[in-house]
Amino acid sequence: MLSQTIAKLLIVDDLPENLLALDALIQGDHREVHQAQSAEAALSLLLEHEFALAILDVQMPGMNGFELAELMRGTEKTRNIPIVFVTAAGREMNYAFKGYESGAVDFLYKPLDTMAVKSKVSVFVDLYRQRKVLDQQLQALERSRQEQEALLDKLQSARCELEHAVRMRDDFMSIVSHEVRTPLNGLILETQLRKLNLARGNLEAFSKEKLQAMVERDERQINSLIRLIEDMLDVSRIRTGKLSLRPKLFDLSQLVRGLVENFTAQAIALDTRIDLHCDGRLAGEWDEFRIEQVLANLLSNALRYGERKPVHVRVFELDGMACVQVQDNGIGIGAANQQRIFQQFERVSNHQATGGLGLGLYISEQIVHAHRGRILVESEEGQGATFTLQLPLGVREQQNDQARATSA
Structure with missing residues (x-):
């Protein structure tokens, strides 16, 4: 060197x-x-x-x-x-x-003096070269130190991510065990009660009205278990890139009307209501089942966290996007939590109404992103929350609109 x-x-x-x-x-x-x-x-x-x-x-x-x-x-x-x-x-x-x-x-x-000149110049040249080599070595050491620092930062980041993953796993297992146990406990108690009535010959417990109530309770508990399993399967599909979409042309306004009607009984049970406003037909090519899944999650959350106050739903078009707005007047979401709630196993708060695996908004956002859309949230703590689903209108619908305008 x-x-x-x-x-x-x-x-x-x-x-x-x-x-x-x-x-x-x-x-x-x-x-x-x-x-x-x-x-x-x-x-x-x-x-x-x-x-x-x-x-x-x-x-x-x-x-x-x-x-x-x-x-x-x-x-x-x-x-x-x-x-x-x-x-x-x-x-x-x-x-x-x-x-x-x-x-x-x-x-x-x-x-x-020829020899003196050559000797002195050689000394200074050697000193210069040694200094340059030392500088290069110091620079290499500094680069090595910086690389080691970067590696340590990566290791620290990886350790933090691993610790977070372990905490998420533990939290997930805790949530799953709690959420699965709730409907299972209901089914187990119902089964034990029926066995007890049969053992005692108490056939009056199996009258038509009581059987109807039993079937409805069983159905609710089974549906809860199915929902939990489907959420976990959806997360697996998202992680492996196997969340498939089957788009077809349908009217988003009609889908929302049907969903609001389905949630009416739940709203009445909570002593509240869902107000719906649609600007008219709003059709596009999306996966109807998946969009229904997203909107059902938004409506369910609005009723859950809405503090028994009216929920307002609006369907409209804005800047070439089909929009569905779901607004509640409940506990609201602080600014610090508005991004966190779209992560896995995260929930709005420790509110007594909180339930589920904390996957609903995460899955919903992934579904919407797969449609090249987005979900927006506007909220303040204690002031309710407004979630807006935005989906790009399909080419076919835009062509239909142009055709209708031309014929008019």
Whole structure:
């Protein structure tokens, strides 16, 4: 590495013959000698190159060697270049003192001693090369340190992600065990009660009305289990990229009307209502089953967190997007939680109405993104929440609109 480092040498003298002689004397492998016949020309070279050594003649017309050295010491780029003065003057102490005061590291006296010049130049060249190698090693060490820091940051990030994943797993298992146990406990109690009635011969417990109530309770519990299983399957499909869509042309307004009608009984049970406003027919090509799944989740959440206050649903078109807005007047969502609720196993709060696996909004957002749409949320804590589903209108519907406009 040392042998490959080019050492640039600067020689300054107003006499060309002196420059030629000194140049021939200090030439060597991996050395590059630059000549200047004045201090001004030397300054230009100093600003352009990095030199291992500057050999300056003291007595030059105009700016002399001492003055040039002082300028070099006052400039950041040239401050640390070793300076050797060449002089024909005697070895008077005051003359040498002035030279060292100007920044010299050594003196060469004319007539030059060939061996002394070569030896001294070789020392400075070797020092320069060693310093360059040391700089390269320090830079390599710094790069290595930065790489190690980056690696440590990645490891720390991976550790945090792993800890988060473990916490999510534990939370998920806890939620699943709780959510699955609730409908199962209901079914188990119903089964035990029926066995007890049968064992006692209490056939009155199986009248038509009571059987109807039993079937309805069983159906609710089974549907709860099916919903939990479907949510977990959807998460698996999303993670593996197997969430398939089957788009077809349908009226979004009609779908929302049907959903609102289905949720009416649930709203009445909570002593509230769902108000619906549709601008008219709004058709597009989407996966009807999946969009129904998204809207059902939004309506269910609005009733769950709506504090038994009316829920407002609106279907409209805006900027080429089909929009469904679901607004409640319940507990609301703080700004810090408005992105978190779309993550896996996250729920709005520890509100007493909170249930489920915390997957509904995560799955809904993934479904909507697969349709090239989005879900927006506007909310303040304690001020209710408004979720807006936006879906791009299909090409076929836009063509139908253009055809209707042309015929009109």
